Amino acid sequence: MNVIVIIATFICVVGLSTIFSLLYRGVDRKLVAHMQGRVGPPVVQPFRDVRKLLMKENIIPDGAISWLFTAAPFICLITSALLLFYIPLFGQEALLGGYGDAILVIYLLILPSLALVLAGFASSSPYATVGAQREMVIMMSYELPLAITVVSLAWRIGRVADNPFMFSTIAESPIWSLVGPLGTIGSLILLFALLVVTTGEAGKVPFDIAEAETEIAGGLLVEYSGRNLCLFYLADIIKTFALASLVVALFIPYNLSPLVGIGAPVLAGIVDGLFFLVKAFAVMFISISVIRTAVARFKISQASWVYIIAMTLISLFGLILLSVDLMVS
Amino acid sequence: MMQEETKKATYTIPVGPIHPALKEPIRLALTVDGEEIVDADVFVGQVHRGIEWLGMNRNNPVQSIYLAERICGICNISHPFSLVMAVEQAAGITPPPRAEYIRAIIAEMERIHSHLLWAGVAAHEIGFDTVFYLVWRVREEIMDLVEYVTGNRVTKAMFQIGGLRRDITEEQFPRIRQSLDYYKSVFDQLKRVFLDDKTIQMRTRNVGILKKEDALKLLICGPSGRASGVPKDVRQDQPYAAYADLDIKAITPDMVTGTVVGDVYDRIIVRLLEVKQAIEIIEQCLEKMPPGPILAQPKIAVLLKALTQAEGEGIGRAEAPRGEVIHYVRLEAGQSTLATWKVRAPTYVNLMAVPTILKGMQIADVPIIFASLDPCMSCTNRMIITDRALRKKSIMSYEEMHRLSLQKTEKLRR
Numbered sequence: 165m166n167v168i169v170i171i172a173t174f175i176c177v178v179g180l181s182t183i184f185s186l187l188y189r190g191v192d193r194k195l196v197a198h199m200q201g202r203v204g205p206p207v208v209q210p211f212r213d214v215r216k217l218l219m220k221e222n223i224i225p226d227g228a229i230s231w232l233f234t235a236a237p238f239i240c241l242i243t244s245a246l247l248l249f250y251i252p253l254f255g256q257e258a259l260l261g262g263y264g265d266a267i268l269v270i271y272l273l274i275l276p277s278l279a280l281v282l283a284g285f286a287s288s289s290p291y292a293t294v295g296a297q298r299e300m301v302i303m304m305s306y307e308l309p310l311a312i313t314v315v316s317l318a319w320r321i322g323r324v325a326d327n328p329f330m331f332s333t334i335a336e337s338p339i340w341s342l343v344g345p346l347g348t349i350g351s352l353i354l355l356f357a358l359l360v361v362t363t364g365e366a367g368k369v370p371f372d373i374a375e376a377e378t379e380i381a382g383g384l385l386v387e388y389s390g391r392n393l394c395l396f397y398l399a400d401i402i403k404t405f406a407l408a409s410l411v412v413a414l415f416i417p418y419n420l421s422p423l424v425g426i427g428a429p430v431l432a433g434i435v436d437g438l439f440f441l442v443k444a445f446a447v448m449f450i451s452i453s454v455i456r457t458a459v460a461r462f463k464i465s466q467a468s469w470v471y472i473i474a475m476t477l478i479s480l481f482g483l484i485l486l487s488v489d490l491m492v493s
Numbered sequence: 494m495m496q497e498e499t500k501k502a503t504y505t506i507p508v509g510p511i512h513p514a515l516k517e518p519i520r521l522a523l524t525v526d527g528e529e530i531v532d533a534d535v536f537v538g539q540v541h542r543g544i545e546w547l548g549m550n551r552n553n554p555v556q557s558i559y560l561a562e563r564i565c566g567i568c569n570i571s572h573p574f575s576l577v578m579a580v581e582q583a584a585g586i587t588p589p590p591r592a593e594y595i596r597a598i599i600a601e602m603e604r605i606h607s608h609l610l611w612a613g614v615a616a617h618e619i620g621f622d623t624v625f626y627l628v629w630r631v632r633e634e635i636m637d638l639v640e641y642v643t644g645n646r647v648t649k650a651m652f653q654i655g656g657l658r659r660d661i662t663e664e665q666f667p668r669i670r671q672s673l674d675y676y677k678s679v680f681d682q683l684k685r686v687f688l689d690d691k692t693i694q695m696r697t698r699n700v701g702i703l704k705k706e707d708a709l710k711l712l713i714c715g716p717s718g719r720a721s722g723v724p725k726d727v728r729q730d731q732p733y734a735a736y737a738d739l740d741i742k743a744i745t746p747d748m749v750t751g752t753v754v755g756d757v758y759d760r761i762i763v764r765l766l767e768v769k770q771a772i773e774i775i776e777q778c779l780e781k782m783p784p785g786p787i788l789a790q791p792k793i794a795v796l797l798k799a800l801t802q803a804e805g806e807g808i809g810r811a812e813a814p815r816g817e818v819i820h821y822v823r824l825e826a827g828q829s830t831l832a833t834w835k836v837r838a839p840t841y842v843n844l845m846a847v848p849t850i851l852k853g854m855q856i857a858d859v860p861i862i863f864a865s866l867d868p869c870m871s872c873t874n875r876m877i878i879t880d881r882a883l884r885k886k887s888i889m890s891y892e893e894m895h896r897l898s899l900q901k902t903e904k905l906r907r
Contacts, residue, residue: 196544200626289504297527306651354758370692376620379857381513410869463857464528 174249177259178382181248182398184441186193187407191445203304214394221282222390227288235389236283238254243275247406249367252331252413255436257418265329266314273365274308276403277303279386280374283396287387293381298464299367300372305471306364309479311356316483317414320347323490335417344493345484350485355415357479362411362451364471366404369456373464379465408447409440416443503531506856510539514618514860521847521863525648525856533851535844548834553797554580555654557831561820562648562835570603571813572820572836573652577731579822580654580831582807584800586789590735592656594782599643599651599776600811601771604634605676607814608716608771611867612687616858617760619696621786624686631679635727636742638672643663651791654791655796666779673772687761688749697757701850701862704755709815710846716767716845717818717866719745722753727812733822739777744770757865764867765813801829815839815867833905840868 188419197204224230250264250272258264277299284296314329317339322328324335339351345422364371375383385396423434462470503526510518518539524532534654544564548557550834558806562569574596582587588596609632616624636646649655657769661669687693703713708721718725724741744766746752746759751761804826810819812821816839823833843866850862 173588199622201630203625272731290504294506294525294528369622372620376857377513377858379514434738459621459625460616460624460690461857462692462695463855466695 168285173259176363177253177424178245179214181253181405183401186214186406188408188445188448189401192448195449195453196457199453212374214397217394217397219389220390220393222392223385225287225289225388228387229286229288232282232286232390233387236279236286236345237392237399240276240279240283241395241399243272243279243401244406246275246402247272247403247410251406251409252335252417253409253431253440255440258331258413265327265415266318266331266334267329269309270310270314273403273407274307275301277365278400279347280396280397284295284374284384284390289387290319291380291382292384294380295374295376298376299384302364302367302371302373302467302471305468306361306475309357309471309475310365312363312416312476312479312483313354313361314457316354316479316486317351320486320490326378331413331417334414338417339415345430346492347486350482350489353480353482353485355411357475357482358411358414359447359451360455360475362407362409362447363455364467365407366452367400368452370459370462371467373467376461396447404448405444408444408451411444411447412450445452501802508812508859512677514863516614519868521851521859523851523856523859528855528857530624530851530854530856530859535788535847536662537844545834545836550833553795553829554648554792554800554822554831556865557816557834558652558654559648559650561836562650562652565838566647567837568603568815568893569648569782569812569817570600570651571811573598574734574840575818575820576834577652577654577810577894578605579807579808579820580813580824582809583805583824584654584735584803585805585809586655586799588656588789589786590783591660591785591829592787594656594735594778595661595787596652597739598661598778599639600734600773601774602635602639602642604771604814605768606632606639607867611764611814611864612683612761615757615864616693618864619693619891621693624690624693625715627686631676631683634672634675638669641668653788654800657787660787661782669775671777673776676768676772679827680772683768687765688758691763694758696858696861697758697761697865698752699758700858701757701854701865702755703846703850705753705847707849708755712842712850713846714746714814715839715867716763717760717816719743719848721751721755722747724816727810727817732787733811735778735781736774738781739774740772741774758860758884759906760865797829797886798826801851802826813839816843827833840866844868 166467186211187207189210190205193209194207196206218220226235247269249260250258250269252258260368281296281299281303284299317334318328320342321334321337324331324342327333340348343351367374373383375385380386385393388396419432421435426432426433426435504525506523506525507520507522509515509520520536520539520861522534522536523530544560548560551557551560558573558576560835561572564572569664579587599799608630613628616622616628639649641644643651643659644667651659703721704718705722707713708718708723713721713723714725722745724743724745726741728731729739729743732741744763746754746762748766749762750759791797802856805821806821808819808821810817812818818839821835821837822831822832825832846866849852849868854862
């Protein structure tokens with residue numbers, strides 16, 4: 165009985181998140197189109213894309229390592245979906261929140277990218293090979309500022325609570341309630357760094373270097389089609405949703421129901437769920453839609469520089485502000 | 494950053510004949526080491542259509558004008574312009590002054606639309622789609638104006654040997670001025686977007702550098718050459734049509750930045766300033782345009798007879814948006830068609846620069862560097878010999894080509 169309930173909950177969470185992430189992708193495309201002065205596709209377009217891709221022929225190129233080529237999309241989708249179990253979603257505790265923390269999530273975030281790299285090397289196309297190399301470089305680049313941001317946040321929270329890497333601890337003592345004015349500025353800087361990292365993790369302009377349509381014709385995914393491409397597409401949007409949820413869980417872990425005084429559990433759940441969607445949307449709007457409208461694609465060396473040098477320094481500066489704030493108060 | 498870590502094993506990446514970065518078929522073979530380009534080579538000939546041969550086998554030279562228009566969809570003024578000038582020179586026809594002015598006006602309209610089109614494509618190549626949409630929306634105004642003036646958006650069918658087919662009347666001036674005012678009002682915004690944007694600068698500065706010596710050695714023409722500091726412009730050096738009456742100065746990037754680097758950024762500057770220059774030229778033309786007929790010989794039958802009787806050769810040179818386009822024409826008495834027609838489009842010379850400017854750059858730079866020459870493949874054609882019986886394909890070597898050219902010259906001399 166218990167097992168069935170757990171499995172049902174898992175399916176429910178994955179299903180709900182997939183639907184909302186598809187919707188968000190549609191909204192993102194529509195908003196970007198409006199910002200560019202276009203009409204844009206309907207909001208439900210991602211659903212149609214998925215349906216269309218599932219109907220298309222699934223081609224495996226002759227030179228490809230067939231089993232790896234087929235396995236990579238599954239690995240990518242499964243690892244992306246795994247993220248959903250460890251990150252708090254819809255204002256509720258994470259499903260496996262008791263078994264994993266922010267550190268685990270950082271590790272899990274690497275896996276979909278690794279699957280993409282595998283896919284690139286397995287497809288035996290020069291474009292995909294270049295794409296895979298670029299994906300590896302960009303992956304190694306954003307790791308450092310991401311780690312600094314999460315660790316500095318946990319370090320500050322760890323001063324007042326045990327287990328600072330647990331999302332439940334972060335939710336109980338949000339960073340903003342702990343710090344003074346200097347620390348607030350520091351936290352804002354960390355938030356900024358994390359938002360920029362999110363763009364790179366999600367692989368959107370200016371960091372869509374691994375796919376770069378005009379340069380390497382789709383890069384990693386150039387040989388993929390049909391069902392396999394659909395799996396990558398789903399993995400991509402689920403990962404984007406998970407990333408937005410991660411930013412929400414780390415920096416805006418507030419719930420609306422205690423503030424407005426709703427006690428009834430079902431109603432409170434709905435209100436918190438909707439509030440979570442608004443928060444996640446705000447994060448996505450800033451780190452995906454706006455950035456992707458406002459800039460041109462970087463070269464791999466420039467993107468690396470942005471992360472390894474610029475963002476690392478910025479997040480370190482945020483950390484310094486946090487510690488100065490701690491000394492002052 | 495990547496290059497030091499990888500081993501020195503190079504491999505070849507084919508770009509094209511069909512590739513998202515290329516708007517028309519051409520093949521670049523890039524030898525890369527990690528992300529760095531070690532060597533590059535260009536293979537053309539994927540869009541050879543035998544237009545020159547077709548043009549020599551029409552019923553008369555007037556029909557060939559419409560073929561010349563279809564050499565390229567974007568330069569569909571420059572090509573008929575040079576052809577018409579070449580035929581006029583060969584047959585000794587002088588177009589009336591009013592026609593010369595209108596020709597200049599529509600040639601400049603073409604320049605505005607072509608440069609804006611290029612700017613949008615360039616933005617797309619570096620992944621800046623917002624600017625791409627912005628520029629193409631701005632470009633829509635000139636397309637509407639072209640349609641208003643000529644009746645067509647793309648192939649304008651304005652040219653006739655000895656003049657023009659359609660006049661620009663006094664009533665049309667306000668509408669033309671309105672469009673020009675619109676461009677003047679958005680010009681500063683465009684300039685800010687392209688020259689001040691941080692990411693555009695990151696992707697275009699010190700990228701794809703073509704030094705002045707190289708540009709001179711490789712005979713690069715048009716905006717690509719001017720961006721390297723070679724002040725060559727047919728409109729300035731050998732003024733044709735109404736350009737002699739106007740003051741035109743070849744635009745070089747040092748007018749804005751003070752120095753000439755010869756990179757992609759400089760090519761953006763040159764094209765942007767040329768849009769402004771084109772607006773000014775159209776305004777001057779509208780002011781100075783003399784009244785009078787637009788055709789030297791309105792009766793088509795008389796014109797065709799004169800062309801059939803004419804004997805001689807002519808060269809038409811025009812400054813297309815991409816550079817100098819040359820048409821060579823030979824007329825023989827008693828022959829109603831063009832005896833010889835040779836087209837040399839600007840991209841043909843400009844492609845020579847591709848290996849030079851790609852070497853040492855990154856793969857990510859290829860689309861924008863290649864696009865920065867504003868290449869137009871359908872203008873540029875070369876020969877591939879396909880023997881279907883033997884299933885053999887060969888590209889003619891230089892020696893072979895040279896030998897055949899000498900033979901042909903001998904034949905023509907006789």
